[in-house]
Amino acid sequence: MVMPPSTGRQEAEAVAHTASAERYDRFVRLAQAIFGAPIAALNLVGNDQQFTVASIGFPKGEMPVEDSVCRATVQQDEVLEVRDLREDERFATLPSVTGSPRVRFYAGTPVRGQSGQNIGSLCILDLVPRTLGRQQREMLADLGALLERELAVQEEMDLAGQVQQLMLPTSAPDIDGVEIAGRVQPAREAGGDYYDWFVVNDPDGAGKQLQVVLGDVMGKGLAASLIASEVRAVLRGHSRYTDVGDAVARASTTTRHDLEANNRFSTLWVGRLDPLTGALDYVDAGHGLAIIASQRGYRRLCQDYLPLGMPIEDSWAMASDVLGEDELLVVVSDGVFDVLDDSFDEAEARLPAIVDPGLSCRQIVDRIVEFAVSHEATDDVTALVVRRTTRSDAASSGSASATA
Amino acid sequence: MDFEEVDKGTHVVLAPEGKFNLVAAPPLKARIDDLVAAGKARLVVDLHAVDFIDSSGLGALIGGLKSARQQGGDLRIAAAGTQVRAVLKLTNLDRILTPYDTVEEALHGW
Numbered sequence: 001m002v003m004p005p006s007t008g009r010q011e012a013e014a015v016a017h018t019a020s021a022e023r024y025d026r027f028v029r030l031a032q033a034i035f036g037a038p039i040a041a042l043n044l045v046g047n048d049q050q051f052t053v054a055s056i057g058f059p060k061g062e063m064p065v066e067d068s069v070c071r072a073t074v075q076q077d078e079v080l081e082v083r084d085l086r087e088d089e090r091f092a093t094l095p096s097v098t099g100s101p102r103v104r105f106y107a108g109t110p111v112r113g114q115s116g117q118n119i120g121s122l123c124i125l126d127l128v129p130r131t132l133g134r135q136q137r138e139m140l141a142d143l144g145a146l147l148e149r150e151l152a153v154q155e156e157m158d159l160a161g162q163v164q165q166l167m168l169p170t171s172a173p174d175i176d177g178v179e180i181a182g183r184v185q186p187a188r189e190a191g192g193d194y195y196d197w198f199v200v201n202d203p204d205g206a207g208k209q210l211q212v213v214l215g216d217v218m219g220k221g222l223a224a225s226l227i228a229s230e231v232r233a234v235l236r237g238h239s240r241y242t243d244v245g246d247a248v249a250r251a252s253t254t255t256r257h258d259l260e261a262n263n264r265f266s267t268l269w270v271g272r273l274d275p276l277t278g279a280l281d282y283v284d285a286g287h288g289l290a291i292i293a294s295q296r297g298y299r300r301l302c303q304d305y306l307p308l309g310m311p312i313e314d315s316w317a318m319a320s321d322v323l324g325e326d327e328l329l330v331v332v333s334d335g336v337f338d339v340l341d342d343s344f345d346e347a348e349a350r351l352p353a354i355v356d357p358g359l360s361c362r363q364i365v366d367r368i369v370e371f372a373v374s375h376e377a378t379d380d381v382t383a384l385v386v387r388r389t390t391r392s393d394a395a396s397s398g399s400a401s402a403t404a
Numbered sequence: 405m406d407f408e409e410v411d412k413g414t415h416v417v418l419a420p421e422g423k424f425n426l427v428a429a430p431p432l433k434a435r436i437d438d439l440v441a442a443g444k445a446r447l448v449v450d451l452h453a454v455d456f457i458d459s460s461g462l463g464a465l466i467g468g469l470k471s472a473r474q475q476g477g478d479l480r481i482a483a484a485g486t487q488v489r490a491v492l493k494l495t496n497l498d499r500i501l502t503p504y505d506t507v508e509e510a511l512h513g514w
Contacts, residue, residue, distance in 0.1 A: 192459075216459065218460060218463040220460075263463060265466065267459075286496045288496070304496050306497070306499060307495060307496075310466065310497075311469065334458070334491070337494070338456075341487070342487050342490040343490065378425075379458060
């Protein structure tokens with residue numbers, strides 16, 4: 001059977017490489033129990049390989065697509081049932097028929113992907129010939145439809161996570177004298193944490209400044225990420241025209257309805273740095289997790305303001321500090337702080353690992369995020385690190401990593 | 405997570421335990437909303453058995469505070485442990501959710 005490349009097979013490859021197998025194991029368990037078959041599997045049919053992503057009675061893994069029965073199932077839109085594979089010339093010589101486990105009976109229902117094309121099959125196999133009744137064939141098709149739905153939901157979630165990642169800054173800000181890096185590791189596909197940076201023209205005419213933001217919307221997952229996108233966009237909009245204190249206050253007013261209607265709140269830390277002088281204006285809206293650190297020690301950049309979305313009114317005004325040439329601005333989310341037992345003493349004990357001048361900002365955020373993840377952080381984890389630099393080759397980078 | 409609930413007539417004490425997070429917060433918030441809707445808007449959340457709270461837990465407390473106040477009542481918290489106090493202080497939410505040392509102290513004025 002010649003298998004020309006198709007959208008469906010491309011999609012099967014992509015899903016096979018991202019699918020979290022546990023999600024689909026319950027479907028093969030159900031199929032096995034319902035049909036009393038020794039083997040049940042979800043096979044995705046790619047260009048050259050078939051990927052067994054969930055199975056019982058048969059090993060997970062890959063096999064050449066020529067050796068697969070499901071390659072025939074994906075070419076039709078109804079259940080494929082073969083009473084005895086040995087007596088069907090299409091399958092009689094396949095290795096799994098002539099050799100171990102010597103399967104005889106096959107029934108598979110095609111599973112469609114987002115592309116609308118079939119990407120695989122949910123199938124049951126037996127070691128003796130048998131037939132399904134009409135009702136059993138319908139049940140297999142129903143189970144396949146449920147699995148299709150599960151795949152679609154997972155793909156939607158993955159796409160939402162990708163959209164959120166693509167909204168993070170990835171290139172160096174267009175401003176001299178600063179090195180910056182950030183990273184988000186959401187606990188699920190998408191989450192309520194985000195960071196941002198962009199260049200603003202100072203409203204007082206003092207030239208270009210770099211605005212950096214770390215926001216954390218209460219909760220996790222897709223719902224939190226929707227609110228985070230709104231807070232990010234609204235704060236960007238207001239930040240073009242006014243100082244950081246006023247920008248946060250206006251962002252609060254603009255987002256109040258949506259935060260309250262959803263019973264969500266968002267902590268925010270927003271800083272605006274003049275890389276030439278190190279002057280740093282900032283607002284801390286209930287975030288509390290920003291420090292300036294160096295080998296001499298650290299100081300917190302915190303204020304008493306509430307997060308956005310609280311049931312009582314608050315006002316926000318900026319405070320100021322100066323970022324020295326040998327100092328780091330480090331902002332993290334509570335997912336990092338939680339693994340430090342929410343203790344600044346614990347955090348301080350970890351500082352020597354990041355204030356080494358030989359480390360780039362990229363390396364520092366990686367150290368922070370990987371530390372939190374390796375200590376079993378349960379929340380979204382985010383870190384943002386900024387340093388002034390007189391080097392002309394100031395590097396900068398940002399990245400987001402989806403759930404492993 | 406389970407939570408204890410004791411109706412004292414003038415007020416209701418709710419006592420969650422363990423991790424007060426994304427899993428545990430919605431059931432407690434739903435119960436608070438039901439109590440408030442039934443006219444029991446004076447609530448104390450006894451946190452002595454909570455060893456960890458996250459933003460979802462804080463959200464449930466803030467949401468409960470909001471519904472209680474809208475019905476002319478209040479939601480107060482008592483006996484918070486170290487981690488809970490640290491998170492309340494970090495987020496400045498102790499400004500609107502005063503952590504009382506004991507349930508008795510939280511009852512003042514009721």
